[in-house]
Amino acid sequence: MNQKMITIGRTASAAFPAEGIHDVPVKIDTGADSSSIWASELHMSKSGVLSFTLFGIGSPYYSGKRHTAKNYTASLIRSSNGNAQIRYKVPLSIELEGRKIRGTFTLADRSKNTYPVLVGCALLNKKFVVDVSKRSKIRPPAQHEKIGALTEELKQDPLGFFEKYHIDNQRGDIEL
Template identity: 40%
Template sequence: MKMTIGRIDKADFPEFVLSGIDVKIDSGAYTSTIHCSNIQEMSAKGESVLQFTLLDPEHPFYNNKQFTSKNYTSKKVKSSNGIAEVRFMIQTEIFIFNKNFPIYLTLSERKEMKFPILLGRKFLNKKFVIDTLKINLSHKLKNI
C-alpha cells in the first residue's frame, strides 16, 4: 500500500541530527539531493573518505559540523537546466511518516534554492503517491 505524500513536507535525518527539515517532493528529479558545502574527497589512513558540511550559515539548521562518509560513490546528474555534472552520492536514512527509510542523496550546492532537500523518483517509487494539493502530511502525522 502506497502512502500519500504532498508536494512539500518535513523529514528527519538522524545521522545528521536534522529534525523537521523542509523537503520538496520532486517527481521530475530521478535522484534525491541535499544541500551541502565544502565537499571534499580526502584520504585518511589510506582510505578515501568524503567530507562535507550540511547546509550553509544562512540556513537556520546550520551547525558548522563536518560530516565524513566512507560509503559514497559519484554519479552523473542532469540538472533541471539540462547541464550534467558529476556529484558525490551517499547513503543514509530518512525518517518520514514515522518510519526510517534508506535513501541515497547526492551532495549539491543548493544555496539559492528554497528547499535544502529534494526527494526524487528513485526514493518515492513504489512507496508514495504524490498529491500536489497537500503539504506536510508526514509532519502532521508525527505530531499526533
C-alpha cells in the first residue's frame, strides 16, 4: 500500500520513541545520501557488540541510555568540504512529521553542529517531498549569540579576524 508523501521543510522536528525524546530539531539535507545522528560514548566489546549513547552530556536531548547494536555496518562518509570519516551505521526508529520510520543513521560527533540530527535522501525517498521555503517551529539551541559576536569581531578588526580565523587556522578546528 502506497502512503501519501508528506511535504517537509528544510528543518523539521523529530522524535526518537526508544529514547522517549520529542521535539528534536533536525536538518533536512537533500544533498546527503545518508542520515546522521549525534552519538557519544561509543565502545566496542570483545564480542563485537557496539554500544553508544545518543547525543552528548551537554545536550538537552541526552538521556544517558546505552544502546547496543549487533546489526551495524561501517561507511566511508565524505563531507562537502572533502573530509572523509569512517563511521558506524546503525538502524534506528525516528518519527518525522508524524510518520514513524525505521532507517539507518551514521553515528557522529555532531556536538559542534547546529542540528544534532541530519536526515538525508535515503530516509526521505518515497516518503517526503522537500519544500525549502518551509521550516520547523522547533529551533535548535541558540547559535545566534556566537554569530553576532563573530560579526562584531569582524567589524572591529577585519585583518585581525582574517589572521585569527583563516591564516592561523588552516586545519579548521576553530573553537567558538
